[in-house]
Amino acid sequence: MTSRANQPRAHAIVMGASLGGLMTARALSHHFQKVTLIERDVVNRQPESRQGQPQTRHLHGLLPGGFRIMMDYFPDLRQALADAGANVCDFANTMTWFTHGGYRKSFDMNLPAVTMSRPLLEHLIRERVLALPNVQLIDNCSVQRLDTDADRQRVTGLTVLHKTSRQLDSLTADLVIDATGRGSRSPQWLGELGYDAPPVSEVKVKVGYTTRIYERDPNDRLTNHWILCTPAAPSERRFGGLFPVEGNRWVVTVGGWHGDSAPVDEPGFLEFARSLPATDIYDIISRSEPLSDPIPYRFPSSLRRHYERLNRFPLGYLVLGDAISSFNPTYGQGMTSATMQAAALDRLLADNPSDEKLAKTFFQRAAKVVDIPWQLTVGEDFRYPETEGPKPAAVDFLNKYVSRVQRATLRDEVVCAAFLRVMSLLKPPTSLFHPRILWRVMTAA
Ligand SMILES: Cc1cc2nc3c(=O)[nH]c(=O)nc-3n(C[C@H](O)[C@H](O)[C@H](O)COP(=O)(O)OP(=O)(O)OC[C@H]3O[C@@H](n4cnc5c(N)ncnc54)[C@H](O)[C@@H]3O)c2cc1C
Known part of the structure:
Protein backbone atom coordinates (compact mmCIF):
# COMPACT_ATOMS: atom_id res chain seq x y z
CA MET A 1 0.00 0.00 0.00
CA THR A 2 1.23 3.48 -0.81
CA SER A 3 0.80 5.47 2.39
CA ARG A 4 0.50 9.19 1.93
CA ALA A 5 1.04 9.99 5.59
CA ASN A 6 4.64 11.09 5.32
CA GLN A 7 4.79 12.13 1.70
CA PRO A 8 4.13 15.70 0.65
CA ARG A 9 1.63 15.86 -2.15
CA ALA A 10 3.38 17.92 -4.76
CA HIS A 11 1.11 18.62 -7.72
CA ALA A 12 -2.54 18.17 -8.65
CA ILE A 13 -4.07 18.94 -12.03
CA VAL A 14 -7.76 19.74 -12.48
CA MET A 15 -9.12 19.51 -16.02
CA GLY A 16 -11.87 22.07 -16.64
CA ALA A 17 -12.05 25.47 -14.96
CA SER A 18 -15.83 25.84 -14.73
CA LEU A 19 -17.55 25.83 -11.37
CA GLY A 20 -16.82 22.19 -10.54
CA GLY A 21 -13.13 22.56 -11.44
CA LEU A 22 -12.75 25.81 -9.51
CA MET A 23 -14.31 24.44 -6.33
CA THR A 24 -12.11 21.34 -6.67
CA ALA A 25 -8.98 23.47 -7.05
CA ARG A 26 -10.00 25.37 -3.91
CA ALA A 27 -10.42 22.11 -1.99
CA LEU A 28 -7.12 20.69 -3.29
CA SER A 29 -5.19 23.84 -2.43
CA HIS A 30 -5.21 22.61 1.20
CA HIS A 31 -3.50 19.36 0.32
CA PHE A 32 -1.08 19.99 -2.57
CA GLN A 33 1.91 22.26 -2.93
CA LYS A 34 0.70 23.23 -6.40
CA VAL A 35 -2.65 22.96 -8.18
CA THR A 36 -2.97 23.56 -11.93
CA LEU A 37 -6.28 24.14 -13.67
CA ILE A 38 -6.33 23.31 -17.38
CA GLU A 39 -9.12 24.95 -19.41
CA ARG A 40 -9.80 24.52 -23.11
CA ASP A 41 -11.35 27.97 -23.54
CA VAL A 42 -9.70 31.36 -23.27
CA VAL A 43 -10.58 32.59 -19.78
CA ASN A 44 -10.90 36.34 -19.42
CA ARG A 45 -10.79 37.80 -15.92
CA GLN A 46 -14.36 39.12 -16.13
CA PRO A 47 -17.88 37.66 -15.85
CA GLU A 48 -18.68 36.02 -19.19
CA SER A 49 -20.06 32.80 -20.65
CA ARG A 50 -17.50 30.72 -22.49
CA GLN A 51 -17.92 28.39 -25.46
CA GLY A 52 -17.29 25.30 -23.31
CA GLN A 53 -20.16 26.10 -20.92
CA PRO A 54 -23.09 27.30 -23.04
CA GLN A 55 -25.49 26.59 -20.17
CA THR A 56 -24.12 29.57 -18.25
CA ARG A 57 -26.16 31.91 -20.48
CA HIS A 58 -29.33 30.48 -18.94
CA LEU A 59 -31.10 30.88 -15.61
CA HIS A 60 -28.91 29.52 -12.79
CA GLY A 61 -30.20 29.33 -9.25
CA LEU A 62 -27.69 28.62 -6.51
CA LEU A 63 -29.26 26.46 -3.82
CA PRO A 64 -28.57 27.39 -0.18
CA GLY A 65 -26.78 24.03 0.27
CA GLY A 66 -24.13 25.08 -2.26
CA PHE A 67 -24.04 28.73 -1.20
CA ARG A 68 -23.32 27.72 2.38
CA ILE A 69 -20.25 25.66 1.39
CA MET A 70 -19.01 28.38 -0.96
CA MET A 71 -19.29 30.94 1.85
CA ASP A 72 -17.23 28.63 4.09
CA PRO A 119 -20.98 34.20 -15.04
CA LEU A 120 -20.82 36.63 -12.09
CA LEU A 121 -20.76 33.83 -9.51
CA GLU A 122 -18.10 31.95 -11.44
CA HIS A 123 -16.00 35.10 -11.93
CA LEU A 124 -16.01 35.91 -8.21
CA ILE A 125 -15.08 32.35 -7.29
CA ARG A 126 -12.41 32.20 -10.01
CA GLU A 127 -10.81 35.42 -8.79
CA ARG A 128 -10.63 34.02 -5.26
CA VAL A 129 -9.25 30.66 -6.40
CA LEU A 130 -6.60 32.23 -8.64
CA ALA A 131 -5.56 34.56 -5.82
CA LEU A 132 -4.40 31.49 -3.86
CA PRO A 133 -0.59 31.41 -4.06
CA ASN A 134 -0.43 27.73 -5.04
CA VAL A 135 -3.12 27.68 -7.77
CA GLN A 136 -2.47 28.49 -11.43
CA LEU A 137 -4.64 28.38 -14.53
CA ILE A 138 -3.45 27.36 -17.99
CA ASP A 139 -6.22 28.37 -20.40
CA ASN A 140 -6.70 27.98 -24.14
CA CYS A 141 -5.26 24.53 -23.60
CA SER A 142 -7.05 21.29 -24.40
CA VAL A 143 -6.43 17.94 -22.69
CA GLN A 144 -5.69 15.32 -25.34
CA ARG A 145 -5.06 12.17 -23.30
CA LEU A 146 -3.98 10.73 -19.96
CA ASP A 147 -0.33 9.75 -19.44
CA THR A 148 0.43 6.68 -17.33
CA ASP A 149 3.30 4.64 -15.99
CA ALA A 150 4.54 1.69 -18.06
CA ASP A 151 2.06 -0.85 -16.66
CA ARG A 152 -0.86 1.61 -16.84
CA GLN A 153 -1.60 1.27 -13.14
CA ARG A 154 -1.17 4.97 -12.39
CA VAL A 155 -2.08 8.18 -14.18
CA THR A 156 1.08 10.25 -14.08
CA GLY A 157 -0.14 13.34 -15.90
CA LEU A 158 -1.63 14.63 -19.12
CA THR A 159 -0.78 15.45 -22.69
CA VAL A 160 -2.24 18.85 -23.52
CA LEU A 161 -2.46 20.94 -26.66
CA HIS A 162 -1.73 24.66 -26.35
CA LYS A 163 -4.26 25.95 -28.85
CA THR A 164 -2.45 29.11 -29.97
CA SER A 165 0.99 27.58 -30.57
CA ARG A 166 -0.48 24.16 -31.55
CA GLN A 167 2.24 22.65 -29.35
CA LEU A 168 1.75 19.42 -27.41
CA ASP A 169 3.05 19.36 -23.87
CA SER A 170 3.31 16.73 -21.11
CA LEU A 171 2.41 17.73 -17.56
CA THR A 172 3.09 15.45 -14.60
CA ALA A 173 1.03 15.28 -11.40
CA ASP A 174 0.39 13.12 -8.34
CA LEU A 175 -3.35 13.46 -8.81
CA VAL A 176 -5.37 14.31 -11.93
CA ILE A 177 -9.07 15.20 -11.69
CA ASP A 178 -11.52 15.31 -14.56
CA ALA A 179 -13.99 18.20 -14.14
CA THR A 180 -14.67 18.60 -17.87
CA GLY A 181 -18.44 18.34 -17.52
CA ARG A 182 -21.03 16.15 -19.18
CA GLY A 183 -18.90 15.73 -22.33
CA SER A 184 -16.07 14.20 -20.26
CA ARG A 185 -13.87 11.81 -22.24
CA SER A 186 -12.86 9.78 -19.18
CA PRO A 187 -14.92 6.73 -20.27
CA GLN A 188 -13.03 6.61 -23.61
CA TRP A 189 -9.64 7.40 -22.06
CA LEU A 190 -10.12 4.63 -19.49
CA GLY A 191 -11.10 2.22 -22.26
CA GLU A 192 -7.93 3.08 -24.20
CA LEU A 193 -5.90 2.21 -21.09
CA GLY A 194 -7.60 -1.18 -20.71
CA TYR A 195 -10.09 -0.23 -17.96
CA ASP A 196 -13.86 -0.64 -18.06
CA ALA A 197 -15.98 2.41 -18.71
CA PRO A 198 -18.43 3.15 -15.88
CA PRO A 199 -22.00 1.85 -16.19
CA VAL A 200 -24.36 4.68 -17.18
CA SER A 201 -27.90 5.54 -16.05
CA GLU A 202 -29.71 7.81 -18.48
CA VAL A 203 -33.20 9.24 -17.99
CA SER A 301 -31.42 13.50 -20.53
CA SER A 302 -30.15 13.27 -16.98
CA LEU A 303 -26.96 11.24 -17.10
CA ARG A 304 -25.12 9.43 -14.33
CA ARG A 305 -21.82 7.58 -14.68
CA HIS A 306 -21.44 5.02 -11.91
CA TYR A 307 -17.70 5.19 -11.19
CA GLU A 308 -18.50 3.83 -7.72
CA ARG A 309 -19.39 0.49 -9.32
CA LEU A 310 -15.98 -0.05 -10.97
CA ASN A 311 -13.63 -2.59 -9.41
CA ARG A 312 -10.50 -1.49 -11.26
CA PHE A 313 -9.44 2.13 -11.60
CA PRO A 314 -6.04 3.73 -12.19
CA LEU A 315 -4.25 5.27 -9.24
CA GLY A 316 -3.91 9.05 -9.18
CA TYR A 317 -7.12 9.76 -11.09
CA LEU A 318 -10.62 11.00 -10.16
CA VAL A 319 -13.72 12.36 -11.90
CA LEU A 320 -16.03 15.01 -10.38
CA GLY A 321 -19.04 17.29 -11.06
CA ASP A 322 -21.10 17.06 -14.22
CA ALA A 323 -18.54 14.56 -15.54
CA ILE A 324 -20.07 12.14 -12.99
CA SER A 325 -23.67 13.27 -13.15
CA SER A 326 -25.60 15.96 -14.98
CA PHE A 327 -29.16 16.40 -13.78
CA ASN A 328 -32.26 17.84 -15.39
CA PRO A 329 -31.36 21.52 -14.76
CA THR A 330 -34.88 22.67 -13.85
CA TYR A 331 -34.17 21.64 -10.24
CA GLY A 332 -31.01 23.80 -10.08
CA GLN A 333 -28.79 21.23 -8.37
CA GLY A 334 -25.66 20.87 -10.53
CA MET A 335 -23.45 23.57 -8.95
CA THR A 336 -24.40 22.49 -5.45
CA SER A 337 -23.73 18.83 -6.22
CA ALA A 338 -20.29 19.65 -7.70
CA THR A 339 -19.49 21.86 -4.69
CA MET A 340 -20.54 19.13 -2.24
CA GLN A 341 -18.35 16.62 -4.10
CA ALA A 342 -15.35 18.99 -3.89
CA ALA A 343 -15.95 19.43 -0.16
CA ALA A 344 -16.22 15.63 0.25
CA LEU A 345 -12.85 15.28 -1.51
CA ASP A 346 -11.35 17.91 0.79
CA ARG A 347 -12.49 15.95 3.87
CA LEU A 348 -11.28 12.67 2.41
CA LEU A 349 -7.79 14.03 1.62
CA ALA A 350 -7.56 15.38 5.16
CA ASP A 351 -7.74 11.73 6.33
CA ASN A 352 -4.62 10.90 4.27
CA PRO A 353 -6.04 7.88 2.45
CA SER A 354 -3.62 5.56 0.67
CA ASP A 355 -3.48 5.95 -3.10
CA GLU A 356 -5.13 2.55 -3.43
CA LYS A 357 -8.11 3.67 -1.35
CA LEU A 358 -8.53 7.19 -2.70
CA ALA A 359 -10.57 6.54 -5.84
CA LYS A 360 -12.79 3.83 -4.35
CA THR A 361 -13.60 5.90 -1.27
CA PHE A 362 -14.06 9.15 -3.19
CA PHE A 363 -16.43 7.61 -5.74
CA GLN A 364 -18.48 6.05 -2.92
CA ARG A 365 -18.76 9.44 -1.19
CA ALA A 366 -19.47 11.27 -4.44
CA ALA A 367 -22.20 8.71 -5.17
CA LYS A 368 -23.79 9.51 -1.81
CA VAL A 369 -23.80 13.19 -2.74
CA VAL A 370 -25.27 12.47 -6.18
CA ASP A 371 -27.87 9.97 -4.91
CA ILE A 372 -30.09 12.65 -3.41
CA PRO A 373 -30.38 15.13 -6.30
CA TRP A 374 -30.64 12.17 -8.67
CA GLN A 375 -33.48 10.68 -6.64
CA LEU A 376 -35.27 14.06 -6.46
CA THR A 377 -34.99 14.93 -10.15
CA VAL A 378 -35.53 11.51 -11.62
CA GLY A 379 -38.44 10.85 -9.26
CA GLU A 380 -40.20 14.03 -10.41
CA ASP A 381 -39.39 13.36 -14.08
CA PHE A 382 -41.07 9.97 -13.94
CA ARG A 383 -44.39 11.68 -13.33
CA TYR A 384 -44.42 12.08 -17.13
CA PRO A 385 -45.27 8.84 -18.94
CA GLU A 386 -42.88 9.83 -21.77
CA THR A 387 -39.85 9.78 -19.46
CA GLU A 388 -37.59 6.88 -20.41
CA GLY A 389 -34.87 5.17 -18.42
CA PRO A 390 -34.23 3.16 -15.26
CA LYS A 391 -37.16 3.95 -12.95
CA PRO A 392 -36.29 3.85 -9.25
CA ALA A 393 -38.30 1.43 -7.10
CA ALA A 394 -41.41 2.79 -5.36
CA VAL A 395 -41.20 6.08 -7.26
CA ASP A 396 -44.94 6.21 -8.05
CA PHE A 397 -45.82 5.72 -4.39
CA LEU A 398 -43.28 8.37 -3.29
CA ASN A 399 -44.53 10.80 -5.92
CA LYS A 400 -48.08 10.52 -4.54
CA TYR A 401 -46.81 11.53 -1.10
CA VAL A 402 -44.60 14.31 -2.52
CA SER A 403 -47.66 15.72 -4.36
CA ARG A 404 -49.40 16.00 -1.00
CA VAL A 405 -46.28 17.66 0.43
CA GLN A 406 -46.27 20.10 -2.49
CA ARG A 407 -49.89 21.02 -1.87
CA ALA A 408 -49.28 21.38 1.88
CA THR A 409 -46.40 23.83 1.19
CA LEU A 410 -49.00 26.28 -0.11
CA ARG A 411 -50.54 26.62 3.35
CA ASP A 412 -48.15 25.34 5.98
CA GLU A 413 -44.85 27.12 6.75
CA VAL A 414 -43.44 24.14 8.64
CA VAL A 415 -44.00 21.78 5.74
CA CYS A 416 -42.83 24.44 3.28
CA ALA A 417 -39.57 24.97 5.22
CA ALA A 418 -38.98 21.20 5.40
CA PHE A 419 -39.60 20.87 1.67
CA LEU A 420 -37.31 23.79 0.76
CA ARG A 421 -34.51 22.34 2.90
CA VAL A 422 -34.74 19.10 0.97
CA MET A 423 -34.85 20.88 -2.42
CA SER A 424 -31.84 22.96 -1.28
CA LEU A 425 -29.88 19.76 -0.55
CA LEU A 426 -29.57 20.73 3.11
CA LYS A 427 -31.68 17.83 4.40
CA PRO A 428 -32.31 14.32 3.03
CA PRO A 429 -35.69 13.47 1.47
CA THR A 430 -36.35 11.12 4.40
CA SER A 431 -36.80 14.23 6.57
CA LEU A 432 -40.16 14.73 4.81
CA PHE A 433 -41.29 11.50 6.49
CA HIS A 434 -40.53 12.74 9.99
CA PRO A 435 -43.70 12.12 12.06
CA ARG A 436 -44.13 15.85 12.67
CA ILE A 437 -44.11 16.57 8.92
CA LEU A 438 -46.03 13.44 7.96
CA TRP A 439 -48.86 14.34 10.29
CA ARG A 440 -49.10 17.91 8.98
CA VAL A 441 -49.03 16.66 5.36
CA MET A 442 -51.67 14.00 5.87
CA THR A 443 -53.99 16.32 7.79
CA ALA A 444 -53.58 19.35 5.51
CA ALA A 445 -56.97 20.42 4.25
C1 LIG B 1 -29.45 24.74 -19.10
C2 LIG B 1 -28.77 24.47 -17.78
C3 LIG B 1 -29.16 25.18 -16.65
C4 LIG B 1 -28.56 24.91 -15.42
N1 LIG B 1 -29.02 25.56 -14.31
C5 LIG B 1 -28.46 25.28 -13.12
C6 LIG B 1 -28.92 25.94 -11.96
O1 LIG B 1 -29.88 26.70 -11.97
N2 LIG B 1 -28.30 25.66 -10.78
C7 LIG B 1 -27.25 24.78 -10.70
O2 LIG B 1 -26.71 24.57 -9.61
N3 LIG B 1 -26.80 24.14 -11.80
C8 LIG B 1 -27.36 24.36 -13.00
N4 LIG B 1 -26.90 23.72 -14.10
C9 LIG B 1 -25.75 22.79 -13.97
C10 LIG B 1 -24.44 23.57 -13.86
O3 LIG B 1 -24.25 24.41 -14.96
C11 LIG B 1 -23.25 22.60 -13.72
O4 LIG B 1 -23.58 21.61 -12.79
C12 LIG B 1 -22.00 23.33 -13.28
O5 LIG B 1 -21.50 24.10 -14.33
C13 LIG B 1 -20.86 22.41 -12.81
O6 LIG B 1 -20.41 21.70 -13.90
P1 LIG B 1 -18.89 21.30 -14.14
O7 LIG B 1 -17.96 22.37 -13.70
O8 LIG B 1 -18.72 19.94 -13.60
O9 LIG B 1 -18.86 21.19 -15.75
P2 LIG B 1 -19.06 22.33 -16.84
O10 LIG B 1 -19.70 23.52 -16.28
O11 LIG B 1 -19.71 21.67 -18.01
O12 LIG B 1 -17.58 22.74 -17.22
C14 LIG B 1 -16.67 21.90 -17.90
C15 LIG B 1 -15.43 22.73 -18.25
O13 LIG B 1 -14.44 21.85 -18.81
C16 LIG B 1 -13.86 22.46 -19.94
N5 LIG B 1 -13.34 21.37 -20.81
C17 LIG B 1 -14.07 20.44 -21.47
N6 LIG B 1 -13.25 19.60 -22.14
C18 LIG B 1 -11.99 19.99 -21.87
C19 LIG B 1 -10.71 19.51 -22.29
N7 LIG B 1 -10.55 18.43 -23.08
N8 LIG B 1 -9.60 20.16 -21.83
C20 LIG B 1 -9.72 21.26 -21.00
N9 LIG B 1 -10.91 21.74 -20.61
C21 LIG B 1 -12.03 21.13 -21.03
C22 LIG B 1 -15.01 23.25 -20.55
O14 LIG B 1 -14.55 24.27 -21.42
C23 LIG B 1 -15.70 23.81 -19.30
O15 LIG B 1 -15.12 25.02 -18.87
C24 LIG B 1 -27.52 23.94 -15.34
C25 LIG B 1 -27.13 23.22 -16.47
C26 LIG B 1 -27.78 23.46 -17.66
C27 LIG B 1 -27.38 22.63 -18.87
Missing part, protein backbone atom coordinates in the same frame (compact mmCIF):
# COMPACT_ATOMS: atom_id res chain seq x y z
CA TYR A 73 -14.49 28.46 1.48
CA PHE A 74 -14.72 32.16 0.58
CA PRO A 75 -15.88 34.15 3.62
CA ASP A 76 -16.10 37.41 1.65
CA LEU A 77 -18.13 35.93 -1.21
CA ARG A 78 -21.51 37.05 0.09
CA GLN A 79 -20.36 40.67 0.41
CA ALA A 80 -18.60 40.53 -2.97
CA LEU A 81 -21.83 39.33 -4.60
CA ALA A 82 -23.81 42.13 -2.96
CA ASP A 83 -21.18 44.71 -3.99
CA ALA A 84 -21.40 43.49 -7.58
CA GLY A 85 -25.18 44.06 -7.56
CA ALA A 86 -26.38 40.48 -7.03
CA ASN A 87 -29.57 40.00 -5.03
CA VAL A 88 -28.49 38.67 -1.62
CA CYS A 89 -31.61 37.71 0.31
CA ASP A 90 -33.35 35.26 2.58
CA PHE A 91 -34.27 32.15 0.63
CA ALA A 92 -37.99 31.95 1.37
CA ASN A 93 -38.73 35.57 2.09
CA THR A 94 -38.29 36.82 -1.47
CA MET A 95 -39.88 33.80 -3.11
CA THR A 96 -42.86 34.01 -5.43
CA TRP A 97 -43.28 30.36 -6.38
CA PHE A 98 -46.47 29.20 -8.04
CA THR A 99 -47.12 25.47 -8.21
CA HIS A 100 -49.97 22.99 -7.84
CA GLY A 101 -52.56 25.72 -8.23
CA GLY A 102 -51.25 28.18 -5.63
CA TYR A 103 -48.33 30.13 -4.20
CA ARG A 104 -45.88 28.62 -1.75
CA LYS A 105 -45.86 30.30 1.65
CA SER A 106 -43.36 33.13 1.68
CA PHE A 107 -41.71 33.63 5.10
CA ASP A 108 -38.37 34.21 6.76
CA MET A 109 -36.30 31.02 6.81
CA ASN A 110 -33.10 32.61 8.04
CA LEU A 111 -31.34 30.92 5.15
CA PRO A 112 -28.99 33.10 3.09
CA ALA A 113 -29.59 32.93 -0.63
CA VAL A 114 -28.50 34.89 -3.67
CA THR A 115 -29.66 35.38 -7.22
CA MET A 116 -27.08 36.46 -9.75
CA SER A 117 -25.99 35.61 -13.25
CA ARG A 118 -23.99 32.40 -13.42
CA LYS A 204 -34.59 10.94 -21.09
CA VAL A 205 -36.58 14.10 -20.36
CA LYS A 206 -36.14 16.30 -23.48
CA VAL A 207 -36.24 19.54 -21.53
CA GLY A 208 -36.05 22.77 -23.54
CA TYR A 209 -34.91 26.15 -22.14
CA THR A 210 -35.41 29.52 -23.82
CA THR A 211 -33.77 32.44 -22.05
CA ARG A 212 -33.92 36.19 -22.41
CA ILE A 213 -32.50 39.08 -20.39
CA TYR A 214 -34.71 42.07 -19.47
CA GLU A 215 -34.14 45.41 -17.85
CA ARG A 216 -35.26 45.41 -14.19
CA ASP A 217 -36.94 48.39 -12.62
CA PRO A 218 -35.44 48.79 -9.11
CA ASN A 219 -38.76 50.35 -8.05
CA ASP A 220 -40.84 47.39 -9.19
CA ARG A 221 -42.81 45.84 -6.31
CA LEU A 222 -41.18 42.48 -7.02
CA THR A 223 -37.71 43.78 -7.85
CA ASN A 224 -36.00 41.63 -5.19
CA HIS A 225 -38.17 38.59 -5.72
CA TRP A 226 -37.23 35.43 -7.50
CA ILE A 227 -40.21 34.03 -9.33
CA LEU A 228 -40.82 30.43 -10.29
CA CYS A 229 -43.75 28.72 -11.89
CA THR A 230 -43.34 24.94 -11.85
CA PRO A 231 -45.77 22.37 -13.24
CA ALA A 232 -48.08 20.01 -11.42
CA ALA A 233 -46.96 17.01 -13.50
CA PRO A 234 -48.13 15.21 -15.54
CA SER A 235 -51.10 17.44 -16.44
CA GLU A 236 -48.82 20.50 -16.78
CA ARG A 237 -45.39 20.42 -18.40
CA ARG A 238 -44.29 24.03 -18.71
CA PHE A 239 -42.11 25.99 -16.30
CA GLY A 240 -40.76 29.51 -15.99
CA GLY A 241 -38.22 31.32 -13.83
CA LEU A 242 -37.40 34.99 -13.46
CA PHE A 243 -34.47 35.95 -11.22
CA PRO A 244 -33.21 39.43 -10.35
CA VAL A 245 -29.50 39.68 -11.17
CA GLU A 246 -26.75 42.28 -11.13
CA GLY A 247 -26.96 45.30 -13.41
CA ASN A 248 -30.68 45.81 -12.67
CA ARG A 249 -31.56 42.92 -14.96
CA TRP A 250 -33.91 39.96 -14.92
CA VAL A 251 -32.81 36.61 -16.31
CA VAL A 252 -35.92 34.89 -17.62
CA THR A 253 -36.14 31.26 -18.72
CA VAL A 254 -39.28 29.51 -19.88
CA GLY A 255 -39.51 25.97 -21.14
CA GLY A 256 -40.98 22.54 -20.75
CA TRP A 257 -40.55 18.79 -20.62
CA HIS A 258 -40.66 16.33 -23.51
CA GLY A 259 -40.24 18.74 -26.37
CA ASP A 260 -42.58 21.48 -25.15
CA SER A 261 -40.10 24.32 -25.66
CA ALA A 262 -40.66 28.04 -26.02
CA PRO A 263 -40.02 29.65 -29.41
CA VAL A 264 -37.16 32.12 -29.86
CA ASP A 265 -39.22 34.78 -31.66
CA GLU A 266 -40.57 37.64 -29.56
CA PRO A 267 -44.33 37.01 -29.88
CA GLY A 268 -43.86 33.25 -29.42
CA PHE A 269 -41.68 33.72 -26.34
CA LEU A 270 -44.19 36.12 -24.77
CA GLU A 271 -47.12 33.90 -25.60
CA PHE A 272 -45.37 30.90 -24.04
CA ALA A 273 -44.77 32.92 -20.85
CA ARG A 274 -48.45 33.91 -20.86
CA SER A 275 -49.49 30.26 -21.14
CA LEU A 276 -47.86 29.33 -17.81
CA PRO A 277 -50.30 28.47 -14.99
CA ALA A 278 -49.52 31.83 -13.32
CA THR A 279 -48.89 35.05 -15.21
CA ASP A 280 -46.38 36.74 -12.84
CA ILE A 281 -43.49 36.28 -15.29
CA TYR A 282 -45.54 37.40 -18.27
CA ASP A 283 -46.80 40.44 -16.36
CA ILE A 284 -43.23 41.60 -15.68
CA ILE A 285 -41.64 40.88 -19.04
CA SER A 286 -44.52 42.31 -21.04
CA ARG A 287 -43.77 45.71 -19.48
CA SER A 288 -39.93 45.38 -19.42
CA GLU A 289 -37.32 46.26 -22.00
CA PRO A 290 -35.59 43.19 -23.50
CA LEU A 291 -31.78 43.43 -23.45
CA SER A 292 -31.08 40.28 -25.47
CA ASP A 293 -32.66 37.96 -27.99
CA PRO A 294 -34.20 34.73 -26.67
CA ILE A 295 -31.68 31.87 -26.89
CA PRO A 296 -32.45 28.14 -26.72
CA TYR A 297 -30.86 25.20 -24.91
CA ARG A 298 -31.88 21.57 -25.27
CA PHE A 299 -31.24 19.13 -22.44
CA PRO A 300 -31.97 15.58 -23.64
